[in-house]
Amino acid sequence: SQQGEEDPQALSIQEGxxxxxxxxxxxxxxxxxxxxxxxxxxxxHLILIRxxxxxxxxxxxxxxxxxxxxxxxxxxxxxxxxDTASYxxxxxxxxxxxxxxxxxxxxxxAVHP
Amino acid sequence: DTAVxxxxxxxxxxxxxxxxxxxxxxxGHDTMYWYKQDSKKFLKIMFSYNNKELIINETVxxxxxxxxxxxxxxxxxxNSLELGDSAVYFCxxxxxxxxxxxxxxxxxxxxxx
Numbered sequence: 432s433q434q435g436e437e438d439p440q441a442l443s444i445q446e447g448x449x450x451x452x453x454x455x456x457x458x459x460x461x462x463x464x465x466x467x468x469x470x471x472x473x474x475x476h477l478i479l480i481r482x483x484x485x486x487x488x489x490x491x492x493x494x495x496x497x498x499x500x501x502x503x504x505x506x507x508x509x510x511x512x513x514d515t516a517s518y519x520x521x522x523x524x525x526x527x528x529x530x531x532x533x534x535x536x537x538x539x540x541a542v543h544p
Numbered sequence: 545d546t547a548v549x550x551x552x553x554x555x556x557x558x559x560x561x562x563x564x565x566x567x568x569x570x571x572g573h574d575t576m577y578w579y580k581q582d583s584k585k586f587l588k589i590m591f592s593y594n595n596k597e598l599i600i601n602e603t604v605x606x607x608x609x610x611x612x613x614x615x616x617x618x619x620x621x622x623n624s625l626e627l628g629d630s631a632v633y634f635c636x637x638x639x640x641x642x643x644x645x646x647x648x649x650x651x652x653x654x655x656x657x
Binding site: 461462464466468471472473474475476479517519523531532533534535536537539 | 548584586589600645650
């Protein structure tokens with residue numbers, strides 16, 4: 432069954448605005464990751480947050496993790512047209528040491544100039 | 545100098561045919577994966593190999609057979625193709641030292657007619 436579910440499914444904003452995407456999951460995890468997929472391309476790793484971390488930053492990205500609520504959020508500040516893409520959260524559940532990522536269905540972000 | 549490459553990029557074929565997709569990574573990684581992304585963009589792991597050994601085998605029809613001739617290659621052979629096999633297939637790899645971060649190939653778009 433699907434582990435991560437992103438919310439919203441689609442988000443349309445203007446350049447310069449912030450974009451917030453949420454992810455919920457069902458089981459205990461080692462870590463949670465966010466990936467970006469540009470149209471017709473493969474996924475690119477953005478950021479990883481471990482289960483014992485609550486917040487992490489990378490450039491214009493800010494990720495939070497609430498393990499009690501089994502949820503995470505990705506904030507992109509000062510968005511640019513180049514940020515237009517689909518964003519996926521992926522959880523790494525406890526799976527016997529194997530890196531078995533379980534992806535949600537993604538949030539499609541459109542940033543308009 | 546592509547990190548994870550897949551061939552072919554596009555594959556259009558008739559139902560009942562047998563086809564193969566090839567994946568190669570030049571990152572020196574130990575672990576490789578196959579994912580299937582359906583028309584709703586939902587990405588699901590199919591197989592994973594570590595040092596040529598199968599370590600993850602999700603509930604996938606046995607018409608799908610992965611093969612890893614060496615650490616740098618993971619191929620996917622599909623027998624008796626069905627309409628429902630139409631999807632984008634992504635190969636990915638990760639290293640022993642950083643098992644969490646996965647590097648994805650550009651995808652193979654398979655259309656079964």
